[in-house]
Amino acid sequence: MTATALGRPVADWLTEHTGRPGPWELRRLAGGNSNETCLLTCAGTEYVLRRPPRQALSASAHSVAREHRLLSALEGTAVAAPRPVALCDDASVPMAPFLVMEHVPGAVSITSELPEAYRDHPDALTRLADEVVDALAAIHLADWRGAGLGDFGRPANFLERQVPRWYGQWKGIARRPLPMLRRVARWLEDNRPEDGPPALLHGDFHLDNCLFSVHEPRLLAVIDWEMATIGDPLLDLGLLLAFWGERPRPGMPAIQAVSRLPGAPTRDHLLARYREAVGRPVENVGYYVCLALFKLAAIVEAAYSQYLAGELDTPYAAALEHDVPALLDEAAAAAGLGG
Secondary structure, three states: OOOEEOOOOHHHHHHHHHOOOOOOEEEEOOOOOOOEEEEEEEOOEEEEEEEOOOOOOOOHHHOHHHHHHHHHHHOOOOOOOOOEEEEEOOOOOOOOOEEEEEOOOOEEEOOOOOOHHHHHOOOHHHHHHHHHHHHHHHHHHOOOOOOOOOOOOOOOOHHHHHHHHHHHHHHHHOOOOOHHHHHHHHHHHHOOOOOOOOEEEOOOOOHHHEEEEOOOOOEEEEOOOOOOEEEOOHHHHHHHHHOOOOOOOOOOHHHHOHHHOOOOOOHHHHHHHHHHHHOOOOOOHHHHHHHHHHHHHHHHHHHHHHHHOOOOOOHHHHHHHHHHHHHHHHHHHHHOOOO
């Protein structure tokens, strides 16, 4: 998209908090269906700016202050997260609130095809998968209490709260019947396991939120942390496996394309790698895959409701007409529910 020159006082605020004199240019980056993500440029130096969308689906889900707190806590840890630079919560500054973070150079998001340089690596897909799983394990093994995140979430009864929360969110915005959502919700309630040991969760962990080196299968950063919390880490694993397609799946197919390329490792490979990395048993995988898809369907249905109301007009929102029912069908399949 076209770059826009930033005027005062935004430019003055950026100069004060980065030490860069300006002028500043901003360009909206493609992708990203939650917080808006923009590229900031000043004299050849690049940053990323994140701010809530104009039609926020919920205040907590789009809190850049919360994301800034988390990224600051993760600095210096084994978690591959971008370095935060500054947070603007001054209402007198246009565009506020917003978060400024480092731009990861030489990074690409990989969902539909591999970078050309990966052809020099015969095991590129396996290495990519292992990098993703290892990054997820590092998140789940992070010392969140030691990082000052003891009050970042409510891990007690985490699983017990999930279905009422996301089902309730859907009911509050529903503009069409989704009988499979109700059916999956009942199954999740009836088959809920005990919570696993609490850990830091990314909250939206899949290939589209991972940045890789353009030169080799190496993960550089995990991005889009606005859904992060403390709870049962297997919910993250469930979403990763849900979008690791061993067969074509209709719900949000672009996220799954790389995982279906010839030579891609199986879900079982990812699961075994994760078990080894975290050093503990992983059970009830189907439940977590089902819950992850149910949660995602309930969240993104809000965007489709905005589309029906004429408040949001994007190809992403329009595609949810079919994507959401497809996600729910996949959730039902993970639960072993018949048609």
